[in-house]
Amino acid sequence: MPGGWYKASNAIVCDDVTIGEDSSFWFGVVARGDIAPIIIGKRTNVQDLACLHVDPARALRIGDDVSIAHHAVVHxxxxxNACLIGMHAIILGGAKIGEGSVIAAGALVPEGREIPPRSLVMGIPGKVVRQVTAAEYESNLWRARSYVENARRWHQTGSGVPAKPLNPDTGV
Known part of the structure; x- marks a missing residue:
């Protein structure tokens, strides 16, 4: 993991996938670069059961400090950079998600849609409902950093439980 990236034991990362330093792929993830490349930046986390795939001759480029939540489909x-893709969100072919955006849980970004930077997108079909606040943007960055630390714990201990308690007084 140090200087590399983390992959849970049952995550599948195959074919033409380039992965940035300190990125992580959690349980049940599928990242399939079989018909075009997938390029993933630094400190990006792809959480449990998410799916990354591509259209023919169209690479998928994911920036730095991105969190792709559980069950999301990114196609x-x-x-x-610094986006949050919420749980069960779906982003269809040809879409472009601007830096610092949040795609809410369950949202569907239609094919070919371009989302401006720092947008909050909700609904089916996904619509920009407002701009992401400075606090939300910082939360996106914090989330990515926390997954780097979690991946390091898993790499070192084989589980998400820290080798030492976080707080020596309480043990948690």
């Missing part, structure tokens, strides 16, 4: 062209 688009670009996810910019």
């Amino acid at each position: 688009c062209d670009i996810v910019g």
Whole structure:
């Protein structure tokens, strides 16, 4: 893990997938670069049961400090830096997600849609409902950093339980 990236034991990362330093792939993830490349930046986490795939001759580029939550399907062209893709969100082919955006849980970004930077997208079909606040943007960055630390714990201990308690007084 140090200087590399983390993959849970049953995550599948196959074919043409390039992975940035300190990125992580959690349980049940499928990242399939079989018909075009997938390029993933630094400190990006792909959480349990998410799926990354591509259209023919269209690479998927995911930036730095991105969190792709549980069960999300990312099948688009670009996810910019510092984005959060919520649980069960779906992003279809040709879509482009601007830097710092949040795609809410369960949202569906239609094929070819371009989402401006720092947008909050909700609904089916996904619509920009407002701009992401500075606090939300910082939360996106914090989340990505926390997954780097969690991946390091898993790499060192074989589980998400820290080798030492977080708080020596309480043991948690």
